[in-house]
Amino acid sequence: MTKRDGQLEIWRGRGAHRNAHAVERTIAALRRADRLEAVDAGLVAAARTLARALDEAPNPYVAGTVARVHLEALRLMAGRPAPEPDELDAFLRSLARPASVRHPAE
Helix, strand or coil: CHHHHHHHHHHHHHCCHHHHHHHHHHHHHHCCCCCCCCHHHHHHHHHHHHHHHHHHHCCCHHHHHHCCCCCCCCHHCCCCCCHHHHHHHEEEEEEEECCCCCCCCC
């Protein structure tokens, strides 16, 4: 198994449909708080579609590309300003790095 294959296996194993479930919880919370209106139907549909695309992305590159758009849709839905491009790039790069494990000195 190559390192890339190992990373892909770890990436795929993080939870099926977790983004789709999370976006449904977000939509429900925004509706309970009266922060979504009928005019937001297109944005809600886009967020749902992007969440499914992110969950089903065939590789980390596609996931990163979809994640960028999905995060923007979530920010719009929540009424939050968009981050600076460098901030979003740094966040997405951090997701692509393998996690480091630190062991306490014995």
